[in-house]
Amino acid sequence: MVTPELVKLGIPPLDDLLGGVPRGYLIMVHGPSGSGKTELVFQFLLGGVRRGEKAVVILTVGSARSVLRSMGLMGVDVRRYVEEGLLKVVEVSSPFDEEELRAGFYEFMNVIEETGAKRIAVDSVDPFFRVLGVPEAMEMVIGVLRSKVEETGAVALLTSTTALPQTYAEVATYCHGVLRMEWSPIERERRIVVEKMRGVEPRAFSVQFQMKPGAGIVRVEMGPPLTARRCLTTGVEGLDRLLGGGLPAGSVNLVWGDPGSGRTALGVWFAVKHASSGVGSCIISLTDPVEDLRDVVRAFGHDPEAIGVGLHHVSPEEAQDIPDLMRGCTAVFIDGLEVLQACMETYDLYKFQREVQKAAKSSGAVVLESCAPPTFSRSSWVLASLADALIELKIEERDHRIVRTIRVLKTKFRPAEEVVGVLEVRPSGLEVIF
Secondary structure: OOOOOEEOOOOHHHHHHHOOEEOOOEEEEEOOOOOOHHHHHHHHHHHHHOOOOOEEEEEOOOOHHHHHHHHHHOOOOHHHHHHOOOEEEEEOOOOOOHHHHHHHHHHHHHHHHHHOOOEEEEEOOHHHHHHHOHHHHHHHHHHHHHHHHHHHOOEEEEEEOOOOOOOHHHHHHHOOEEEEEEEEOOOOEEEEEEEEEOOOOOOOOEEEEEEEOOOEEEEEEEOOOHHHOOEEOOOOHHHHHHOOOOEEOOOEEEEEOOOOOOHHHHHHHHHHHHHOOOOOEEEEEOOOOHHHHHHHHHHOOOOHHHHOOEEEEOOHHHHHHHHHHOOOOOEEEEEOOHHHHHHOOHHHHHHHHHHHHHHHHHHOOEEEEEEOOOOOOHHHHHHHHHOOEEEEEEEEEEOOEEEEEEEEEEEOOOOOOOOEEEEEEEOOEEEEEO
């Protein structure tokens, strides 16, 4: 078996985690505005340029002049490499114009061909998906770039601010690697999470970093190693397998799906399974009254009072009380976050999720949240981006019958199986069939 050549990305925190990535890799980098995606891209490009490799980047959401000025303020002299011809910058003047986008991408691919570039970047792919639509953007941009890097042995980075939720599954499945950039303006923390890196075993799955003038992205501290995190079972053996062993202590996880897809049943079963084993558990619903929650628990053959599971109905106005209701619980299910999406401003929803995360991390609890299928909106992106694990439920037709399918789109701390299972909901419990 031939061992692939590993390429250092030129970003110390990632090189510490990964040891490098194989040539011919296409890697998506997603995260909120201000998380450091553009800085990471240019540090990656310059990591090759300083060793004599040619590099090409296409800018779709910022002018070359403003980006080069911003990098200059960070103490990184990008302009010199552009003037020397080692770094080529292709600029799209209007990211909302289809002709401009197509022309810019064709120029970008021609420059790659002419220079033989070994480091390639698209900052960002979002305009292609917004203007061209998902199918054409996947074919014209993602498919073409993957073929090019595999053919030439180059490494390419794609950035996205809105890859979640509409395009995330498509792009992440097609890319060899996926990195998530986290940025909390409240805690002033930045973190890189390795969600996927095919054929590479990371030393850890996340690392905290900071951006220093003249040095770029540097490591603050290593994230917790895989073996350091205790996991809690979901109560469904097949789902635990998809998640790589269960849900880590101190995590907040999201399951989304249509009405009838089984998302409420999954969350209730998670809480009931642990409550019946003597583990502190609670169910908090933004949609259903307490009496309805009792009926759902009884449908699984348990008396809620006998097993001691806490049942709460919370109105949107009382959402700030949810972290307090979690106290003393190890397994927590919060149902119906689509209600908060409809009532809250995006930043208020972000602050709510951060409070839930703080409560979970401080107590070591595992939180499972549910919401309706995502929309291409900031609130959907906030929920999905902050989630430690993302589980998708769908209602589909297979072999002339309707089934519920379940898929893990991402996990933060451990690799997950890229498999779609069928979720069976029975009075005796839930089962995932492959």
